[in-house]
Amino acid sequence: MFKNPSLPPAAPERALILTYAPPGVRGGLAAMLALDDAVANILRSTREPMLVQMRLTWWHDALTKLDAAPPPAEPVLQALASDVLPFGIEGAQLARLVEGWEALSEGDPCEAGVRVGYAVGRGGALFALAARLLGDARFDTAGAGQGWALADLARNLADPAAAAAARAEAETALVPALARRWPGSLRSLGALAHLAAMDLRTPAAQPLPAATPGRVARLAWHRLTGR
Numbered sequence: 623m624f625k626n627p628s629l630p631p632a633a634p635e636r637a638l639i640l641t642y643a644p645p646g647v648r649g650g651l652a653a654m655l656a657l658d659d660a661v662a663n664i665l666r667s668t669r670e671p672m673l674v675q676m677r678l679t680w681w682h683d684a685l686t687k688l689d690a691a692p693p694p695a696e697p698v699l700q701a702l703a704s705d706v707l708p709f710g711i712e713g714a715q716l717a718r719l720v721e722g723w724e725a726l727s728e729g730d731p732c733e734a735g736v737r738v739g740y741a742v743g744r745g746g747a748l749f750a751l752a753a754r755l756l757g758d759a760r761f762d763t764a765g766a767g768q769g770w771a772l773a774d775l776a777r778n779l780a781d782p783a784a785a786a787a788a789r790a791e792a793e794t795a796l797v798p799a800l801a802r803r804w805p806g807s808l809r810s811l812g813a814l815a816h817l818a819a820m821d822l823r824t825p826a827a828q829p830l831p832a833a834t835p836g837r838v839a840r841l842a843w844h845r846l847t848g849r
Contacts, residue, residue, distance in 0.1 A: 634833035635817060635841070642810035642845050643756060650709060650755050651810060653701035657685075657716065658748060660698050661723050666778070674727050682720040688713030709755050718747050722771070731784040737772065737791060745771025749811055757807045766815035769795030773818035777826055785826065792822060803848040812848065813841050 636655065643651045664677045684699055689712050693699040702716060722743020729736035742764075749767030753759050772792035779785040796819050804812035820837055824830055831837060843849070 635837065638833070638838065638841060639810050639813045639817070642813055644807060647705075647709065647755050647757070649701065650705040651752055653698065653705050654716075654748060654752055654755070656698045657702060658719065658744070661720055662774075665723060665727055671727070675724075678720055678724050678727060682717045682724075685713045685717040685720065688716070706755060711751055711754060715747075715751060719744060719751075722747060726775075731775065731779055731788070732781060734787070734791075737775070737784075737788055740775065741768035741771045741791070741795075745769070752811055753808055756810070758805055761805060761808055763799075763808070763811055765795045766799035766811060769793075769799060770815050770818040773822050777821060777830070789822060789826075792818065796822075804844070805848065809845050809848060813844050816840060816844050 640648055640652055661678065661681055664674055664681075668674045668677065684694065684696070685702070688699065688703055688707060693703040702713070706716070707713065722740050722745070725736060725739030725743055729739070731737055731740075745767035746764050747767070749763035749770070750759070753761060753763050769792045772788045772795060776785050776789035776792055779788060796815060799815055800812070800819060817837070820840065821830055
């Protein structure tokens, strides 16, 4: 399904974007993104469908159990328990992020419905929960989150037709989301969406640039203006 067996996030840009979050919840946002990275790497590095499903199920169950028991000795789960759950977000709600990846693992990304289920379950849910954590759940982050997820999918699918469709859907979702002015509390999420839009402008055959002056300047402008 994926052409890259493992694709870690661009660490300098991720670190920069996290500084846009209010200090008191910065660790929680980092933990949410680390959760997404951990689940993403299951699909990127595992070729056996049964093993993929087993590992996704493990994460889903482990997240749900955070509501009733201390976390096991797993760094991401411990970070979520200490930095996210105290802000009123439940483990069962975090488990829904896994369901977005399950939609992709169980279906064919050439099908529009599969891509929608993935985008809503991964990006839409992640941005919505992150907005709650960051203190402004009323701001509509759905398009930005879905576009962010689809942009990542577009660059990593091995099937050219599915990748092209995901790219078009990402562009459609991101245009109105990034035409808005983002509130200061949510500019870390807006920056992730802007980063996704910049990624889409890089040809799929080329590696993504990381922390170039132009990209950093665009992110800094968003932090300053919300645009």
